[in-house]
Amino acid sequence: MPEQPATDPQVSIDLPDPALKRPTLSHPADPAGLHALMAATPARIGVGRAGPRYTTAAQLLFQADHAMTQDTLLREVAPSLLAELALFSVATQVCGGKQEYLLRPDLGRKLSENAKEEIRARCPQRPAVQLVVGDGLSAAAVEANLRQILPVIRHGVLSAGLSFGVPFFVSHCRVGVMNDIGELLQPDVLILLIGERPGLGRAESLSAYMAWRPQAGDTDAQRDVLCNIFAGGTNPLEAGAYIVQLAQTMRAHQASGVALKLAT
Amino acid sequence: MLLRTRLHGKQYEFPDVRVLMGKANEEKSGDRLAGLAAETAAERAAARFVLAELPLWVLREQPAVPYEQDEVTRVIQDALDPVAYAELKDWSVGQLREWLLADTTTAAQISRAADGLTAEMISAVTKLMSNLDLIYAASKVRVSAHCNNTIGLAGRLSSRNQPNHPTDSLTGIRAELYEGLAYGSGDSVIGINPVDDSYSSVARLLEMTHAVIQQWQIPTQNCVLAHVTTQMKCLAAGAPAGLLFQSLAGSQRGNDSFGISVALLDEAQRLAQRHCFTPGPNYLYFETGQGSELSADAHHGWDQLTLEARCYGLARRYRPFQVNTVVGFIGPEYLYDARQIQRAGLEDHFMGKLSGLPMGVDACYTNHARADQNAIENLAVLLTAAGCNYFMGVPMGDDSMLSYQCTSYHDTAALRQLFGLRPAPEFERWLEDLGLMHAGRLTARAGDPSFFLRR
Numbered sequence: 001m002p003e004q005p006a007t008d009p010q011v012s013i014d015l016p017d018p019a020l021k022r023p024t025l026s027h028p029a030d031p032a033g034l035h036a037l038m039a040a041t042p043a044r045i046g047v048g049r050a051g052p053r054y055t056t057a058a059q060l061l062f063q064a065d066h067a068m069t070q071d072t073l074l075r076e077v078a079p080s081l082l083a084e085l086a087l088f089s090v091a092t093q094v095c096g097g098k099q100e101y102l103l104r105p106d107l108g109r110k111l112s113e114n115a116k117e118e119i120r121a122r123c124p125q126r127p128a129v130q131l132v133v134g135d136g137l138s139a140a141a142v143e144a145n146l147r148q149i150l151p152v153i154r155h156g157v158l159s160a161g162l163s164f165g166v167p168f169f170v171s172h173c174r175v176g177v178m179n180d181i182g183e184l185l186q187p188d189v190l191i192l193l194i195g196e197r198p199g200l201g202r203a204e205s206l207s208a209y210m211a212w213r214p215q216a217g218d219t220d221a222q223r224d225v226l227c228n229i230f231a232g233g234t235n236p237l238e239a240g241a242y243i244v245q246l247a248q249t250m251r252a253h254q255a256s257g258v259a260l261k262l263a264t
Numbered sequence: 265m266l267l268r269t270r271l272h273g274k275q276y277e278f279p280d281v282r283v284l285m286g287k288a289n290e291e292k293s294g295d296r297l298a299g300l301a302a303e304t305a306a307e308r309a310a311a312r313f314v315l316a317e318l319p320l321w322v323l324r325e326q327p328a329v330p331y332e333q334d335e336v337t338r339v340i341q342d343a344l345d346p347v348a349y350a351e352l353k354d355w356s357v358g359q360l361r362e363w364l365l366a367d368t369t370t371a372a373q374i375s376r377a378a379d380g381l382t383a384e385m386i387s388a389v390t391k392l393m394s395n396l397d398l399i400y401a402a403s404k405v406r407v408s409a410h411c412n413n414t415i416g417l418a419g420r421l422s423s424r425n426q427p428n429h430p431t432d433s434l435t436g437i438r439a440e441l442y443e444g445l446a447y448g449s450g451d452s453v454i455g456i457n458p459v460d461d462s463y464s465s466v467a468r469l470l471e472m473t474h475a476v477i478q479q480w481q482i483p484t485q486n487c488v489l490a491h492v493t494t495q496m497k498c499l500a501a502g503a504p505a506g507l508l509f510q511s512l513a514g515s516q517r518g519n520d521s522f523g524i525s526v527a528l529l530d531e532a533q534r535l536a537q538r539h540c541f542t543p544g545p546n547y548l549y550f551e552t553g554q555g556s557e558l559s560a561d562a563h564h565g566w567d568q569l570t571l572e573a574r575c576y577g578l579a580r581r582y583r584p585f586q587v588n589t590v591v592g593f594i595g596p597e598y599l600y601d602a603r604q605i606q607r608a609g610l611e612d613h614f615m616g617k618l619s620g621l622p623m624g625v626d627a628c629y630t631n632h633a634r635a636d637q638n639a640i641e642n643l644a645v646l647l648t649a650a651g652c653n654y655f656m657g658v659p660m661g662d663d664s665m666l667s668y669q670c671t672s673y674h675d676t677a678a679l680r681q682l683f684g685l686r687p688a689p690e691f692e693r694w695l696e697d698l699g700l701m702h703a704g705r706l707t708a709r710a711g712d713p714s715f716f717l718r719r
Contacts, residue, residue, distance in 0.1 A: 030714035037443075037713050041429055041436035044660035045443040049711045052447075052678035054660065062637070062660055066669075068630045102632055103293055104597045137632050198631045198665035 018064070024048045024055040065201025072203040074098060076171065077139040085150055087133060087169040088122060090115035094172035101172040109176030116184060119168065123185055127165030129157045129247050130187035136207075138195030145229055145236040146206040149193065152240025160248060175209050178223070182214030189247040189256075190214050196227060204230040206228035208243050212256035222257040224250075269313045276310035281318070281326045285384075286567040287311035288391040288605035290607050292569045294555045315357030316392055323384040324353065328566040328574065334516045335526045340382050340577035348380030357388045364389070364401045364618075371404050378620045383514070383573035386615050390569060395607065398614040399650040406651060409546040409622040411585040412506055413487045413690040415452055415653055416622040421685040422587075422654035423676035424624070425450035428665035432459045434472050440659055442477060442713035447673035447700055448680070449657030452586055452624060453507055453549065455487045457666055466490045467503040474504035474541070479719055483690035485542050485585070487549055492524060492532050496556035499539040506542040507585055508532050509549040512558075514574030518562035526578075533582050546585035551626070552576070553590040554608050555598030568598065572612055577617035586654065587616055588624035592640075593668055595630050602639030606627060609643050613652055628670035631694035637661060637669060644671050648679045655679075677706055 021038065025048030028034040038046045047058040053064070082089055092115070093107040093194045095117050099110055111119070123130070131153060135142060150167070165187055170177055178192050189212060196205040206229040211222055224246060229239040250256050253263040267278040276283040286300030288311035292687070295301040302308035324344075327337045363369055363377075393401065408416035415422050427440030437456060440656070444450055453472045458466055466488045474485035485506025488495065492510040499505055506697045510529065513519045518587040529548075536547035552575040557563040563571055579587050589612035593606040599605045609625050616623035627643040629635035644655055654676075679685065686692050686704050695701035709715060 025712060028714045029709070030717045033717040034712075034714040037439035037717075040433060040439045041664065043427075043429070043436070043440050043443075043658075043661075043664045044662055045440055045713055047660060049447075049674060049677075049706075052674055052681050052706060062662065065630075065662075073632055103297070103600065105597050106297075115528060117345050144663055178463065197667065199664075200631065200662045200669060202667075 002020045009171055018061050024057045040163040062200070068201055069198045069203055072140045072198055075139045077135050077142050077169070080144055081146065082169050086188060087167055088118065089169045090118050092170060092172050092174075092177060105174055108172055108174035109179070111170070111177060111180045111184070115170070116180075119181070123166045123168065126186050126188075128162035128187070128251065129189045129191065130165035130181070130185055131167040131191045131193070132181055133167065134170045134177065134192055136173065136194035137197045138203050138205070140198070140203040141195035141206040141230070142193070144231070146174055146193070147207045148234040149206070149229065152237055153191065153243055156241060156244030157191065157247065160244065169252060175220075175223070177210055177215045178209060179216050179218050182211065182218070183216055186213065188213060189250050191243060191247065205233060206230060206236070208239065210243065210246060210250065210256060212250045212254060212260070220257070222259070224256055224260065229246060267314050269310050271306060271310040271313065274306070276307055276314075278311060278314060281322065282328070282566055284311055284315055284318075285388065285391070285570055288315045289567050289569055290391070292554070292568060292598065292608070293541045293596060293600040294558055294605055297597055298558050298563060298565075298567070300565070300567050305515045311606070312392060315388055316356060316361075318357050318388065319353070320355050320357065320360065320385050321353040323388055324349070324382050327382065327384055327589070328570050329515055329564045336516055336519070336574050336578050339581050340528060340574065343581060344382060344614050345379035348376055348567050349379070351379060352380055357392060360385070360389045360557050361392045361397070361565070365397060369404075371406065374405055374618070375620060378618055381618065383619075384570060384601040385579040386504075386576070386618050387570040387573040390573070390611050390615055393614070395610050395646070398610040399646055402614040402617045404648040405617045407617060407620060407622040407653070409583070409585045411544060411546055413451060413560060413688045415586060415688055417689065419685055420688055421648060421676060421680050421683070422452040422624070422688050422691075423449035423657040423673070424452040424654055425454045426656050426658045427454070428457050428658070428663050430459065432465060432469065435533070437469070438472065438476065439713060441660055442716040444657050444673045445482070446700065446708070446711050446713050446715055447657070447677050448687055448695050448706065449673045449676055450482065450484050451688040452654035453485050453487050455509070455549070457489045459665060461490045461494055462636070463494055463497050466494050467498045467501065470498055470503045480716070481694070483694055490653045492528065496532055496535050499535050504541045506540055507547060508536045508540070509551070511551045511577045512578055513557050513560065513562060514571035514578070515557055515562045515564060517564075518557040518560050519549055520569070521560040521562060529582060529586070546583055546584045546622075548584040550575075550579045550584055550587045551590050552579070552587065552612070553594055555594040558598065559594065569611060573615045573619070576621055580619050580620055585622065586619045586624055588654070589613070589616070590626040590628060592629040592633060592635065593626065596633040597698065599633065602629070602635035602636070603622070603715050605633065605635055606639065606643045610646060610650065613647055613650055622653050624654055626656045626670055628656070630668045640669065640671060640676065642676055644679060645682075648683050648685070681705055
């Protein structure tokens with residue numbers, strides 16, 4: 001053992017965020033052309049190679065994006081956000097955490113008895129529009145969009161002279177939970193905002209599922225969906241306005257899903 | 265029927281073949297969801313002891329769905345070769361396993377025996393095979409097919425170039441296609457999953473990919489994986505398609521939910537033979553995947569492995585150019601983690617080969633499954649050792665439209681160089697002529713999509 005600690009090697013590593021899209025392929029035949037190709041798609045092209053494998057930078061960026069997605073999946077929606085937006089929270093019949101949620105889609109489609117009681121106690125029956133928020137497969141999607149989209153929908157519905165039910169949050173929820181909520185509160189239009197299955201490095205997409213008077217036995221054929229709601233896709237403000245418009249169309253035709261398509 | 269064994273001093277009894285088949289499976293979250301999985305590991309082992317003694321004729325007489333009720337059953341039973349069947353009907357499932365693995369059993373003998381096997385028999389023997397059994401037995405069998413080039417020859421590994429784009433942008437798809445070609449991907453097919461399933465949008469993608477094929481004289485086939493009826497409309501209207509695609513299920517009810525029937529697929533095949541720009545004779549491309557019947561409530565109380573085997577029995581009718589399971593796409597409620605996805609990938613590949621199909625595999629996972637890229641790379645190595653015909657090629661394995669991860673352009677290139685395999689022969693010559701490949705290895709100019717901007 002040396003008596004003195006080893007001298008600090010003259011290495012300084014201080015990296016910028018690597019997420020910026022630039023080619024890791026060296027010596028392209030047509031550098032300007034390569035930039036144009038890469039600009040045409042979000043896919044990971046122009047990445048180059050080390051033998052038949054990826055360049056180090058491209059591989060690490062892929063792994064970083066996967067890591068971000070994995071961390072999101074295991075996370076619950078921050079209670080502070082729900083408090084800030086005055087949403088009370090209920091649960092489905094999933095009681096074994098995220099793992100049970102993933103394995104038992106049937107339980108995620110049903111409200112627990114406690115949830116039913118609480119909803120009955122806190123929400124008025126038969127509103128024109130009832131809004132519900134669910135975590136689905138991405139807490140990040142709820143967190144990224146809810147602050148913007150919720151007030152737009154509330155304001156839009158009230159401005160149209162319609163009653164807006166007391167909104168709430170359902171944890172570990174699947175789209176099919178709409179049927180239970182429909183039976184319980186009997187709204188004309190039910191809107192469920194729910195986090196989508198994350199893509200690689202893209203966990204912020206929210207979907208809005210909507211149905212006219214949902215009831216037991218309804219399927220996706222009775223529902224309409226607006227997906228890809230996030231700042232880089234369908235902007236949450238625009239999405240909110242569209243959702244209000246669609247709710248009015250559903251009321252006008254007393255239908256949703258395939259039946260609404262046939263009616264309009 | 266008595267189906268019973270003692271194991272470690274405990275008695276296990278199974279009421280019927282259906283229950284026995286479910287409990288003999290390697291663990292899958294989908295079988296558990298369906299209430300078919302063994303309750304304990306010991307019960308699973310016991311089920312396998314009993315299954316190993318079951319004569320094959322019993323499985324023929326007890327198909328998952330009765331002959332009268334289900335056209336998939338009818339397709340499989342009607343196609344059975346009575347001579348081949350007579351030779352093996354009295355074997356037990358355990359005997360079939362040992363025969364497949366025996367050093368004296370040749371590829372030709374296996375192909376002949378396959379004419380006498382039903383899907384339920386193929387599923388049963390698969391349950392008795394370990395992973396290495398599946399790899400070893402599958403590696404004996406090569407199934408080759410021809411469309412515009414030849415897939416599945418010994419010493420070859422092909423790649424589907426899958427340049428999907430979140431808005432079907434032609435320039436975006438072309439950019440990804442060039443990246444893939446620059447890595448030697450595209451000999452199985454240039455195949456796009458469209459966002460927009462409408463006739464005009466699908467026709468536009470067929471035109472564009474065909475134009476690239478013409479411009480660069482690529483010995484391959486194109487395909488847009490819309491619903492088969494949309495592709496048929498495109499073909500009838502003169503759009504240039506090389507292959508026709510459809511997803512299959514293993515029961516008539518499952519195929520109802522996909523909007524297809526045997527009559528419709530028969531018509532699609534006739535149309536392809538008449539109108540595809542490629543010489544054939546193999547014109548169809550099918551995808552399958554364990555769990556799709558359960559998710560459509562069309563599994564008739566049977567396990568997902570058996571339903572998958574029935575997809576292959578149906579696919580066989582059409583002498584397709586290529587078939588692949590999309591193992592892992594369906595999600596963790598059917599295949600929970602890397603281990604289950606890996607097992608299912610090896611099972612599906614083996615069952616497809618034993619059904620006489622030119623099998624590829626989409627080795628993939630969704631972000632909510634407990635899997636990662638390492639798991640998929642492992643599976644691709646195992647499948648290459650098993651003699652898999654092709655894998656998917658997606659930019660770095662990250663599909664920007666389907667939001668799932670699978671194998672990449674790089675992966676097939678690496679697997680070829682690792683195992684000493686070459687692309688399809690016509691495609692290899694094309695790569696050599698362009699200077700992108702030499703003696704089976706990528707050249708210095710390979711991997712650069714801007715190479716394809718010069719014409």
